[in-house]
Amino acid sequence: MNQPAPEHLKKTARGEPVTLLEAVSEGLFEEMVRDDSVFLMGEDIGVYGGAFKVTRGFLDYFGGLRVIDTPIAEGGFTGAAAGAAHMGLRPVVEMQFMDFISPAYDVLTNYIATSLYRGAGPMPIVVRGPVGGGNRGGPFHSQNVEMAFFHTPGFKIVYPSTAYDAKGLMKAAIRDDNPVIFEEHKALYRAPTLREVLPDEDYVVPLGKARTVREGSDLTLVTYGAMVHKSIEAAKKLEQEDGVGVEIIDLRTLLPLDEDAIVESLKRTGRVLIVHEDTRTGGIAGEIAIRLNERAFEWLDAPILRVTAIDSPVPYAGSLEDYFLPQVEDIVTAGRYLAAY
Amino acid sequence: MSDSLIAGLDQTQLLGLYHSLVLTRAAEERLEMLQKQGHVTGEIYRSIGQEAGAAGAAFALNRQTDGTGDFLAPTVRAAGALFLFGGELVDFFRQYMGRATGPTEGKEANIHWVDFQKGIIGPVSPLGTMLEVMAGITLSFKVRGESRVGMVFCGDDASSTGAWHEGLNFSAVQRCPLILMVEANQWAFSTATRKNTRVRSFTEKAAGYGIGSESVDGTDVMAVYEAVSRAAKRARAGKGTQMVELRYYRRLGYAQHDPQDYVDPDELAMWVDRDPIDLFERRILEEGWAAESVLHKIRIRAEEECKLVAEQATGEPVPDGREAVKGVYTDTITQHPWTRTDGPYRRDGSELNT
Numbered sequence: 189m190n191q192p193a194p195e196h197l198k199k200t201a202r203g204e205p206v207t208l209l210e211a212v213s214e215g216l217f218e219e220m221v222r223d224d225s226v227f228l229m230g231e232d233i234g235v236y237g238g239a240f241k242v243t244r245g246f247l248d249y250f251g252g253l254r255v256i257d258t259p260i261a262e263g264g265f266t267g268a269a270a271g272a273a274h275m276g277l278r279p280v281v282e283m284q285f286m287d288f289i290s291p292a293y294d295v296l297t298n299y300i301a302t303s304l305y306r307g308a309g310p311m312p313i314v315v316r317g318p319v320g321g322g323n324r325g326g327p328f329h330s331q332n333v334e335m336a337f338f339h340t341p342g343f344k345i346v347y348p349s350t351a352y353d354a355k356g357l358m359k360a361a362i363r364d365d366n367p368v369i370f371e372e373h374k375a376l377y378r379a380p381t382l383r384e385v386l387p388d389e390d391y392v393v394p395l396g397k398a399r400t401v402r403e404g405s406d407l408t409l410v411t412y413g414a415m416v417h418k419s420i421e422a423a424k425k426l427e428q429e430d431g432v433g434v435e436i437i438d439l440r441t442l443l444p445l446d447e448d449a450i451v452e453s454l455k456r457t458g459r460v461l462i463v464h465e466d467t468r469t470g471g472i473a474g475e476i477a478i479r480l481n482e483r484a485f486e487w488l489d490a491p492i493l494r495v496t497a498i499d500s501p502v503p504y505a506g507s508l509e510d511y512f513l514p515q516v517e518d519i520v521t522a523g524r525y526l527a528a529y
Numbered sequence: 530m531s532d533s534l535i536a537g538l539d540q541t542q543l544l545g546l547y548h549s550l551v552l553t554r555a556a557e558e559r560l561e562m563l564q565k566q567g568h569v570t571g572e573i574y575r576s577i578g579q580e581a582g583a584a585g586a587a588f589a590l591n592r593q594t595d596g597t598g599d600f601l602a603p604t605v606r607a608a609g610a611l612f613l614f615g616g617e618l619v620d621f622f623r624q625y626m627g628r629a630t631g632p633t634e635g636k637e638a639n640i641h642w643v644d645f646q647k648g649i650i651g652p653v654s655p656l657g658t659m660l661e662v663m664a665g666i667t668l669s670f671k672v673r674g675e676s677r678v679g680m681v682f683c684g685d686d687a688s689s690t691g692a693w694h695e696g697l698n699f700s701a702v703q704r705c706p707l708i709l710m711v712e713a714n715q716w717a718f719s720t721a722t723r724k725n726t727r728v729r730s731f732t733e734k735a736a737g738y739g740i741g742s743e744s745v746d747g748t749d750v751m752a753v754y755e756a757v758s759r760a761a762k763r764a765r766a767g768k769g770t771q772m773v774e775l776r777y778y779r780r781l782g783y784a785q786h787d788p789q790d791y792v793d794p795d796e797l798a799m800w801v802d803r804d805p806i807d808l809f810e811r812r813i814l815e816e817g818w819a820a821e822s823v824l825h826k827i828r829i830r831a832e833e834e835c836k837l838v839a840e841q842a843t844g845e846p847v848p849d850g851r852e853a854v855k856g857v858y859t860d861t862i863t864q865h866p867w868t869r870t871d872g873p874y875r876r877d878g879s880e881l882n883t
């Protein structure tokens with residue numbers, strides 16, 4: 189491990205901009221260098237560097253004891269992560285696609301999420317992987333899995349939308365003593381517009397803190413992940429065409445949910461629109477709306493509305509998937525409706 | 530009935546097998562062209578070098594189109610079995626191109642489609658699941674006293690999933706007439722099979738479940754046909770679940786995007802030399818089962834057929850986006866986004882929702 193870090197993982201050190209994917213890689217890499225109890229497991233993460241190449245170069249640098257190519261056994265290696273965590277290791281497991289987290293659902297929800305409460309100790313595990321639609325992946329390579337875990341007490345859930353956040357949240361997630369589900373949107377991985385120069389220092393983005401993406405006085409738009417970027421487009425349009433000022437809050441962490449940030453903004457705007465790529469029923473919008481009802485009803489000047497994917501599996505054909513997913517136009521329509529309410 | 534040349538197969542049947550091999554290859558090559566031209570919606574998968582495993586296995590089953598025959602759950606590497614079960618070539622192209630005219634009307638991809646009349650049950654992506662499902666299908670055959678079997682194809686590393694083990698054990702203890710085809714192509718994406726299992730042959734796993742098994746050269750279509758014929762006979766005779774391991778090699782990347790740079794070129798070259806189509810051709814000519822001119826005609830026919838139906842499918846429409854709301858439930862329609870209808874408070878059923 190005396191060898192120099194691979195060149196492609198030193199972009200930040202060289203002052204070069206990185207993509208969201210590279211930011212995730214740097215975050216993982218730096219944590220593994222910092223703390224040798226951190227190790228990786230997943231399918232094709234070693235020799236191949238992961239289906240999306242997030243861990244390219246890691247096997248050569250850290251060796252096979254810390255970068256483990258597993259059989260296709262999500263339930264098995266996630267359970268093994270729990271055991272390793274009991275013994276003081278800090279596993280980061282990759283789901284090749286987050287859709288395939290389902291075989292690990294049992295051990296995640298029944299074992300890992302309950303461990304601390306049962307007196308079996310903390311579970312410093314990160315389960316990470318690619319999520320999201322728009323890539324014509326069909327029903328099994330496109331899902332967002334946050335709400336499958338949102339309902340189980342014990343998890344933290346992270347879903348970054350920028351390179352800066354991705355790296356800082358990854359570091360925070362690895363250092364956190366609770367199990368963290370970490371979702372990385374495939375469409376953001378290599379998006380050229382998301383390239384940014386990151387600070388060449390050991391920064392973390394704390395879990396549970398939302399970020400105000402842009403300020404506005406007429407409407408609070410709460411969102412996360414890839415929808416942050418569609419929301420920004422819609423907000424620009426609403427500003428230019430309708431003179432509506434949209435404040436965008438990027439949740440970044442879905443659990444714990446930064447209620448304060450939303451309430452504070454709502455008190456200034458009186459209107460809330462929630463936008464998520466996940467499907468409608470049981471989506472996070474419902475939870476946010478009821479919390480705002482509980483805490484800030486008096487400040488609402490309009491109903492809380494949501495723009496989401498439709499309640500169906502993710503369809504394969506482009507025309508169907510485009511209809512399934514929330515689009516910029518939907519956000520504009522909803523924003524207009526609320527502003528005029 | 531005409532004369533059996535080998536293993537009870539006459540010349541027409543042997544040429545049918547040959548056609549199946551070349552058709553699979555031609556279809557996938559055509560698919561590759563379509564992808565290069567930008568017509569394919571998602572990812573494509575090749576089965577080059579594995580065609581004999583698919584064809585030989587399906588050929589040994591009782592294929593019907595009236596809902597009375599055997600069942601097949603293929604993988605993307607067993608498209609040839611799907612065609613033999615009556616899966617339409619044109620549907621293969623429609624599925625990959627997300628056409629409205631395909632069996633899933635653009636909602637699902639590639640060989641993931643279902644036709645119960647023909648005994649076809651397309652898989653889902655999560656590996657291992659179809660073994661569980663086929664255990665139930667074949668349980669129904671047993672319960673009803675039908676002489677039918679169900680065949681599931683699984684990649685070699687699908688055997689690492691919990692679903693595979695639970696499904697296989699269930700099938701074994703229930704003595705379900707299920708035939709598990711293990712596609713031992715030596716790779717799971719970039720990870721070598723020897724890194725995913727401690728056994729040298731999957732038949733060792735079969736022994737662990739107390740089921741019958743055979744390991745066979747998956748590049749030899751006749752060997753596959755004969756092994757599966759024996760397995761099917763045992764399954765139909767009430768001897769329960771059977772495994773047939775197909776030993777061969779994944780000669781191209783996991784999918785089209787995978788340059789396969791982790792593969793030893795010499796090892797690969799060795800398997801290219803054992804091409805199942807070349808091998809069968811040589812055998813046919815050596816045994817004098819047919820002349821090269823006949824084989825040539827079959828190859829040309831397969832290529833033309835693929836070209837024709839690919840053109841047809843390419844010209845067909847993609848679905849109307851609004852169809853996305855249909856088919857989630859049997860009796861209700863998923864709501865359209867309110868931003869595309871009349872607004873959040875509309876009480877009368879909106880036009881789009883009907």
Ligand SMILES: Cc1ncc(C[n+]2csc(CCOP(=O)(O)OP(=O)(O)O)c2C)c(N)n1
Nearest residue numbers: 288606654655656684685686687716717718
């Ligand atoms: C449960 C599950 N985990 C991960 C995947 C992603 N995946 C798709 S194919 C594949 C490799 C499959 O290897 P194998 O079963 O040997 O089939 P082959 O591609 O060699 O035909 C992986 C990891 C999946 N489809 N399902």
Ligand SMILES: [Mg+2]
Nearest residue numbers: 684685716717
């Ligand atoms: Mg394989």
